[in-house]
Amino acid sequence: xxxxxxxxxxxxxxxxxxxxxAVAAARxxxxxxxxxxxxxxxxxxxxxxxxxxxxxxxxxxxxxxxxAADVIGIPFYVWDLAERFREDVVEDFVAExxxxxxxxxxxxxxxxxKFAALLDKALALGFDAVCxxxxxxxxxxxxxxxxxxxxxxxxxxxxxxLGVLDEKQLAHAMFPxxxxxxxxxxxxxxxxxxxxxxxxxxxxxDICFIADGDxxxxxxxxxxxxxxxxxxxxxxxxxTHEGAFGFTIGQRxxxxxxxxxxxxxxxxxxxxxxxxxTVTVGPAESLEVTxxxxxxxxxxxxAPSGPGTYTAQLxxxxxxxxxxxxxxxxxxxxxxxxxxxxxAPGQAIVLYDDTRVVGSATIATTTRxxxxxxx
Numbered sequence: 001x002x003x004x005x006x007x008x009x010x011x012x013x014x015x016x017x018x019x020x021x022a023v024a025a026a027r028x029x030x031x032x033x034x035x036x037x038x039x040x041x042x043x044x045x046x047x048x049x050x051x052x053x054x055x056x057x058x059x060x061x062x063x064x065x066x067x068a069a070d071v072i073g074i075p076f077y078v079w080d081l082a083e084r085f086r087e088d089v090v091e092d093f094v095a096e097x098x099x100x101x102x103x104x105x106x107x108x109x110x111x112x113x114k115f116a117a118l119l120d121k122a123l124a125l126g127f128d129a130v131c132x133x134x135x136x137x138x139x140x141x142x143x144x145x146x147x148x149x150x151x152x153x154x155x156x157x158x159x160x161x162l163g164v165l166d167e168k169q170l171a172h173a174m175f176p177x178x179x180x181x182x183x184x185x186x187x188x189x190x191x192x193x194x195x196x197x198x199x200x201x202x203x204x205x206d207i208c209f210i211a212d213g214d215x216x217x218x219x220x221x222x223x224x225x226x227x228x229x230x231x232x233x234x235x236x237x238x239x240t241h242e243g244a245f246g247f248t249i250g251q252r253x254x255x256x257x258x259x260x261x262x263x264x265x266x267x268x269x270x271x272x273x274x275x276x277x278t279v280t281v282g283p284a285e286s287l288e289v290t291x292x293x294x295x296x297x298x299x300x301x302x303a304p305s306g307p308g309t310y311t312a313q314l315x316x317x318x319x320x321x322x323x324x325x326x327x328x329x330x331x332x333x334x335x336x337x338x339x340x341x342x343x344a345p346g347q348a349i350v351l352y353d354d355t356r357v358v359g360s361a362t363i364a365t366t367t368r369x370x371x372x373x374x375x
Contacts, residue, residue: 010036013074026072040085131176145301151178152178228240250344255281267282292349297361310351310353315347
């Protein structure tokens with residue numbers, strides 16, 4: 001059953017300045033909870049204004065959140081978590097790319113900031129729950145335990161980036177938008193009916209701390225340019241690059257290879273080696289992964305025991321694929337029923353049992369499908 005609370009709670013609503021978090025805070029207040037709004041200042045030097053749908057945590061966002069709180073009629077504060085965000089999210093992001101891995105900063109922010117730093121502070125101040133505008137659902141079981149499930153509307157589901165939450169954190173999480181079958185246009189219409197000025201504000205995309213969307217440029221400033229070779233599967237040099245950190249597994253565009261492959265087909269990034277600063281490219285079929293190992297598992301409840309069959313999601317906006325998985329010595333061993341492409345170390349794999357989120361782990365290694373080579 002979807003969780004219904006019998007008594008009003010003291011709720012801290014994380015308000016980003018966007019429409020989803022504003023409507024979530026309004027719904028929590030309308031449900032009778034004692035709601036306080038808080039905007040997280042995550043940038044040490046915030047810009048004054050957003051650039052369209054890029055970035056967040058600007059001064060404009062803070063003001064939009066404050067205006068929304070005023071309309072809802074709830075107290076509002078700004079909490080400075082910029083240093084914690086820099087250490088736990090931004091520096092982790094840079095270090096992962098430097099090591100040749102592909103991190104997910106949104107997932108890391110939920111784990112380290114919104115449901116660790118923020119939740120810890122909220123509980124210390126006597127709040128019962130943290131409310132966000134994520135599209136996911138917390139279900140209360142008859143035995144008193146809680147489960148995380150996908151949102152009612154799969155098109156908006158954000159459970160993938162919440163797969164790092166454990167049962168204790170779920171006990172203090174509130175997602176008012178998760179169990180309603182409403183389109184984003186209807187959420188905007190609801191915001192307009194409530195008099196919230198953010199009703200027509202664009203959604204934020206890309207990585208919030210890279211406002212211009214130039215991830216490669218951001219990393220180059222932090223890590224410095226380092227020219228290296230682009231090679232094919234045989235080790236033959238086919239081009240050069242200015243830093244292996246600028247590539248991700250499965251990437252096709254921006255390779256700047258001077259001449260086409262012998263078969264005339266597109267080439268993709270297959271491997272990234274930070275040790276010798278080499279990027280390996282090859283055909284799409286060489287991206288096919290049949291199995292992987294994942295580390296640092298986090299379970300949304302009790303850890304599974306023994307082998308099991310699940311569906312898995314490998315990226316925030318990706319589809320599901322059937323897998324068999326088993327936890328062995330705190331390492332998750334996963335085998336895909338059908339090969340999948342573009343799986344990169346550093347990404348998160350999130351396991352599902354129907355709509356229930358079982359847990360999340362960080363991909364460490366992959367096993368590629370072997371293809372016959374014809375003369």
